Amino acid sequence: MLQKRWWDVAVVAGCAATAAAIAFGLVPVEAVEGAVAYGAILAFALTYLVIARPTIGRAASPARFAVFLAAVAVVLVIGTAASGFLAILQALAYPMTWVLGDTRRRGVIGSGVIAVSVLAGYMIGGGFTVGATLAGLATTGFSFVFATALGLWITGIAEAGEERGRLLDELTAAQSEVRALSRERGASEERERLARDIHDTLAQSLTGLVILAERAGRQSREGESDAAGDTIATVEQVAREALAEARALVARTAAVPDEAALGAAIERLAERFRAQAGAAIAVSVDAAAEAMDRDRQVVLLRCAQEGLSNVARHAQAESVTVAVRGGEGVVTLEITDDGRGFAPAATGAGFGIDGMGDRVALAGGTFEVDSAPGAGTTVRVRLPLDGPGAPRPAADSRSEVAP
Incomplete structure (x- = not known):
C-alpha cells in the first residue's frame, strides 16, 4: 500500500480507463463536457504526481495535505459536474487520502471532503434538482461510509503491526540483555x-x-x-x-x-x-x-x-x-x-x-x-x-x- 510503483500503476490505469470510457462513447457526453472531463482526469493525475507521490510512505505535512485535499476537491467537483461518471475517481482519492493523512483524524476529514466534493459535482451537473441531489447523496454516502470503515480497519491493522514490531524490538533487546547477564553470571x-x-x-x-x-x-x-x-x-x-x-x-x-x-x-x-x-x-x-x-x-x-x-x-x-x-x-x-x-x-x-x-x-x-x-x-x-x-x-x- 505504501510502495510508489503500485500507486503509479493504479493511478495511470484508473485515469486511462476513465478517459477511454469517455473517448469510446461508453459514457455519453457532449463535446464541451468531454473536454472538461479530460481536463479533470489530467488534473487528477498531475495532483497525484506533484503533491501526493513525493510523500507516499511518510506522513505529509499539514500544509501539503491541505493542498492535496483542495486540489482533489476542485478536480472532483468540476469533473463530476461535467460527467457523473468521473465520480469513479473517488475510488483512487479515498485510499490516497488515508495514505497521505497517516492518522485516523486526517483520514476521516479527507474522506468527508471528498464526499462533499462529489456531492457538489452531482448537484451542479444535475442543476440542483431533487433527483441529482438524491443520486449524489446515495453515491457519496455509501462511498464515504465504506471508505471510512475500510480506512479505519486498515489503519488499525497498520498500527497493530507497528506495535508488534515495537514489542518485537523490545523483546529482542531484552533477550540480548538476558544473554549478556547470563554470560556474566556464567563467568561469575x-x-x-x-x-x-x-x-x-x-x-x-x-x-x-x-x-x-x-x-x-x-x-x-x-x-x-x-x-x-x-x-x-x-x-x-x-x-x-x-x-x-x-x-x-x-x-x-x-x-x-x-x-x-x-x-x-x-x-x-x-x-x-x-x-x-x-x-x-x-x-x-x-x-x-x-x-x-x-x-x-x-x-x-x-x-x-x-x-x-x-x-x-x-x-x-x-x-x-x-x-x-x-x-x-x-x-x-x-x-x-x-x-x-x-x-x-x-x-x-x-x-x-x-x-x-x-x-x-x-x-x-x-x-x-x-x-x-x-x-x-x-x-x-x-x-x-x-x-x-x-x-x-x-x-x-x-x-x-x-x-
Whole structure:
C-alpha cells in the first residue's frame, strides 16, 4: 500500500480507463463536457504526481495535505459536474487520502471532503434538482461510509503491526540483555567454581607440603635422619599428586571414575592426611554410597578432603573417623575427630567451610558442623541419592581429580 510503483500503476490505469470510457462513447457526453472531463482526469493525475507521490510512505505535512485535499476537491467537483461518471475517481482519492493523512483524524476529514466534493459535482451537473441531489447523496454516502470503515480497519491493522514490531524490538533487546547477564553470571559462577577447585585440590596439597616440609626440617635439625627421610619421601609423593591434580584441573579430567571407587579415593585421602597429621584415620564406605552417580561422589570426596584438611591444621586430634553410609534415599558423610573442637557460633567460617556449604547446597543437600571446645568436631553432609538435586557438572565435576 505504501510502495510508489503500485500507486503509479493504479493511478495511470484508473485515469486511462476513465478517459477511454469517455473517448469510446461508453459514457455519453457532449463535446464541451468531454473536454472538461479530460481536463479533470489530467488534473487528477498531475495532483497525484506533484503533491501526493513525493510523500507516499511518510506522513505529509499539514500544509501539503491541505493542498492535496483542495486540489482533489476542485478536480472532483468540476469533473463530476461535467460527467457523473468521473465520480469513479473517488475510488483512487479515498485510499490516497488515508495514505497521505497517516492518522485516523486526517483520514476521516479527507474522506468527508471528498464526499462533499462529489456531492457538489452531482448537484451542479444535475442543476440542483431533487433527483441529482438524491443520486449524489446515495453515491457519496455509501462511498464515504465504506471508505471510512475500510480506512479505519486498515489503519488499525497498520498500527497493530507497528506495535508488534515495537514489542518485537523490545523483546529482542531484552533477550540480548538476558544473554549478556547470563554470560556474566556464567563467568561469575565459573570463577567461583575455579576458586573452589583450586582450594580443594592445589591449595590443600600445597598446605600438606608445607606441613611435611616443616616436619622434615625439624626432624633433620633434631638428628632424626631416618624419620626425616621418610617425611621427604612423603613430600615427594604429595608433590607428585599435586602435579597430577594440576594437570587434571587444566585438562578438566573426571574426578571419580564411573566404577565404584569412592571408598578407594577417600582411603587415599586418609593415607595422605595420616602422614601429615599423624592421627589414626578410620574409613568406611558402604555399597549405597558407592552406587551414587559420579557428581555426588565428587561432592562427598571434596567435602572429605576439606574436612580432613581442617583436622590436620586445627584439630590436634589423635583419632578421626570418616564414614559414608546410605539409607532412606540419602547418603551421609560424617567426619568425626577427638580434637580440641571450637565454638561454631563464635568463630568466623573460613573459605573452606563456606566452600563446603556452597558445594553441598548446589547438590541439593544439607551441611552441618557440630563442635564445642574440648569436645571434638563432627562434620555432617547429607545428599539425596537421586532426583533434581544433582550437582551441575559445570560447577563440580568437570575439573575434579581423584586424590
